[in-house]
Amino acid sequence: xxxxxxxxxxxxxxxxxxxxxxxxxxxxxxxxxxxxxxxxxxxxxxxxxxxxxxxxxxxxxxxxxxxxxxxxxxxxxxxxxxxxxxxxxxxxxxxxxxxxxxxxxxxxxxxxxxxxxxxxxxxxxxxxxxxxxxxxxxxxxxxxxxxxxxxxxxxxxxxxxxxxxxxxxxxxxxxxxxxxxxxxxxxxxxxxxxxxxxxxxxxxxxxxxxxxxxxxxxxxxxxxxxxxxxxxxxxxxxxxxxxxxxxxxxxxxxxxxxxxxxxxxxxxxxxxxxxxxxxxxxxxxxxxxxxxx
Numbered sequence: 001x002x003x004x005x006x007x008x009x010x011x012x013x014x015x016x017x018x019x020x021x022x023x024x025x026x027x028x029x030x031x032x033x034x035x036x037x038x039x040x041x042x043x044x045x046x047x048x049x050x051x052x053x054x055x056x057x058x059x060x061x062x063x064x065x066x067x068x069x070x071x072x073x074x075x076x077x078x079x080x081x082x083x084x085x086x087x088x089x090x091x092x093x094x095x096x097x098x099x100x101x102x103x104x105x106x107x108x109x110x111x112x113x114x115x116x117x118x119x120x121x122x123x124x125x126x127x128x129x130x131x132x133x134x135x136x137x138x139x140x141x142x143x144x145x146x147x148x149x150x151x152x153x154x155x156x157x158x159x160x161x162x163x164x165x166x167x168x169x170x171x172x173x174x175x176x177x178x179x180x181x182x183x184x185x186x187x188x189x190x191x192x193x194x195x196x197x198x199x200x201x202x203x204x205x206x207x208x209x210x211x212x213x214x215x216x217x218x219x220x221x222x223x224x225x226x227x228x229x230x231x232x233x234x235x236x237x238x239x240x241x242x243x244x245x246x247x248x249x250x251x252x253x254x255x256x257x258x259x260x261x262x263x264x265x266x267x268x269x270x271x272x273x274x275x276x277x278x279x280x281x282x283x284x285x286x287x288x289x290x291x292x293x
Contacts, residue, residue: 040059084114142266184230199257
């Protein structure tokens with residue numbers, strides 16, 4: 001049933017095999033055995049992958065309920081014995097993962113000595129099924145999704161620059177002044193972050209940041225900002241400590257617009273009952289509820 005659900009959710013035998021960490025022939029043979037046992041064809045092969053037959057559509061809801069019942073039974077037993085076991089696969093943005101998630105992990109793993117954790121740091125948006133991720137830390141606003149989520153903390157971004165850069169270019173007095181200054185910008189899937197919102201005369205305005213240095217990696221942008229190579233709009237968890245110790249300066253504070261985003265933990269609905277997942281998310285909520293930055 002787990003194999004059948006994986007094929008239905010990912011759309012193919014190869015992607016399901018990757019998600020389950022098994023071979024493609026194993027997936028194919030398992031589906032064939034299941035269809036033989038039921039005496040019904042569950043999947044149609046098409047040029048785009050596999051889609052459910054009418055029998056498959058009727059069968060899939062029962063599969064989900066059965067798998068969730070098994071997970072619930074295992075969760076109840078583990079809670080009884082207070083043993084969190086198995087492997088937890090976590091994805092997080094590179095900068096936030098290095099700066100805020102990784103330092104919290106030693107204490108979490110000490111609490112659960114029978115648990116292993118695989119952390120994937122990337123600024124790309126991972127596919128939880130195909131990449132076999134139990135929980136992903138995501139920043140910003142969540143789009144429409146079938147994923148479940150829990151809010152970890154607020155997310156605010158501010159505009160910053162190194163003192164050395166401001167000595168050369170001066171302090172901008174309005175967002176218009178940024179047009180004459182070097183700015184650091186995102187490339188790739190996060191290019192939308194190059195639109196910096198400001199409030200001017202009671203009205204919202206966007207400044208489009210562009211410059212000689214672009215990157216798809218937030219940490220590289222932050223390092224270039226520290227080096228005085230450009231102005232950056234940066235998440236507070238990185239910016240505030242550097243402002244406090246004098247390495248960076250917040251600019252255009254009077255024009256800053258508060259973000260309506262947050263930091264979330266997102267996960268698949270069927271993983272909700274896993275003790276290892278629930279314990280990790282509870283731990284992150286407790287530690288980030290009132291972030292020190």
